[in-house]
Structures are given as structure tokens and as C-alpha cells.
Amino acid sequence: DAGVTQSPTHLIKTRGQQVTLRCSPKSGHDTVSWYQQALGQGPQFIFQYYEEEERQRGNFPDRFSGHQFPNYSSELNVNALLLGDSALYLCASSTASGIHEQYFGPGTRLTVT
Amino acid sequence: EDQVTQSPEALRLQEGESSSLNCSYTVSGLRGLFWYRQDPGKGPEFLFTLYSAGEEKEKERLKATLTKKESFLHITAPKPEDSATYLCAVQARGGATNKLIFGTGTLLAVQP
Numbered sequence: 763d764a765g766v767t768q769s770p771t772h773l774i775k776t777r778g779q780q781v782t783l784r785c786s787p788k789s790g791h792d793t794v795s796w797y798q799q800a801l802g803q804g805p806q807f808i809f810q811y812y813e814e815e816e817r818q819r820g821n822f823p824d825r826f827s828g829h830q831f832p833n834y835s836s837e838l839n840v841n842a843l844l845l846g847d848s849a850l851y852l853c854a855s856s857t858a859s860g861i862h863e864q865y866f867g868p869g870t871r872l873t874v875t
Numbered sequence: 876e877d878q879v880t881q882s883p884e885a886l887r888l889q890e891g892e893s894s895s896l897n898c899s900y901t902v903s904g905l906r907g908l909f910w911y912r913q914d915p916g917k918g919p920e921f922l923f924t925l926y927s928a929g930e931e932k933e934k935e936r937l938k939a940t941l942t943k944k945e946s947f948l949h950i951t952a953p954k955p956e957d958s959a960t961y962l963c964a965v966q967a968r969g970g971a972t973n974k975l976i977f978g979t980g981t982l983l984a985v986q987p
Contacts, residue, residue, distance in 0.1 A: 766918075795974060804879075804962055804977030805919070818974060852918050854975075862907050862966055862973050866918035 766867035787855030794836040797852040881978035896948040898963030906966040
């Protein structure tokens, strides 16, 4: 049973550029959440996708956007990158009802120079 | 505002020296409290879910407990491979999503 997968593993971008991160949820899961984890901090909720729609957004600017595809996979897009966007970006999958646990992928380490 | 505070920030133990990690929380209504283990540069690994005060869950050397204001993660006779950051998170009732609100974690180092 494949767990949550993310790509790429690492990414280096320059300020002002745009980046797209990808996530495939655990088999049987239909909901994808994205989190940002700065060094030494706990993960911070960015947004969640279910049925190809954004259900809720955390305290992140509109430069952060996302998409969910019919196969439940998801993308996180960040425009106009800032140095402060450097972090580990985590994708978590879950089901919309019943079980509340979220299972995390290995993350994408984004470095903005 | 929903909030999670973990203590201590860091803990160094000798192999076999038992201890506890604390997670204090304030939430409008608790749907669930979650413990995760995170190794450096990797995603959090799910350990336990606790739903109501008095509940306990165990897995190998780890035991999680829950009260109305806090949760404890007890580590019995730890081994070096238990070294990691342990994260606590809560889910609130009534929200549109099951988003997790995390603490900043406890960095555990177990020395042989």
C-alpha cells in the first residue's frame, strides 16, 4: 500500500520565481492538506482540498494557491517567491469522513535564494 | 484562539531512563489530539489519536494519555532509535476541515 508521495524532494529557486509542488495521497484517501514547516517550528496549515475545491485556508497570502485533480492528487503553487518561503512543504492525506488522522508525505525542501 | 504548547523544547536522556513529554492545549472543542514522530528532514509519522479525557494509547515503549487540558507522551526505557522530534497537534470540532494545529515539538535525544 503506497503511502503519501511528494515531488520533488528538494528544490532551489530564486526570489521572484514561481514553484509547483506535487502530492499523491495514500490509497483510499480523498482529501489533501498542505502545510509549511519552517526550521525548528511545527507545521502550519496552508489549505485543504476536497472534491477538487479549496475547503479552508490558513493564514497564507494569495501567492499560495493549489489544485486537486480528479484522481485526488494535488499541486501547491507559490508565486513571487520570497526568502521567507524557504521551508519544508508537507502534504497530508485523509478521508473526508470518519477517520480523522492525517498521514504525511516525506515533504519537499524548498530553498529560495 | 486554538493553541498548542509543548514542553520541554529539548530533552536528553540516557538509554533506559524513562521520562514524559507534555502537550498543553486550548481549543474551542476538541475533536482529537494527535501525536507524531518526525525524523530530521522527513515528514511526520503518525503515532496516536486520543479523543476524550482519560483515554490512553500504547505502542511499544510509548504511551499517550489525555486530560481536558493536556496530553502526556510517556517514554519507558528509551533506546537511541527513539531519538526524534515528537509533535503534538489538535483538531477542533465544528470547523470546515480537519486541519491540524501543531505545537513546536520536543526534540528528544537518547544517548547509549
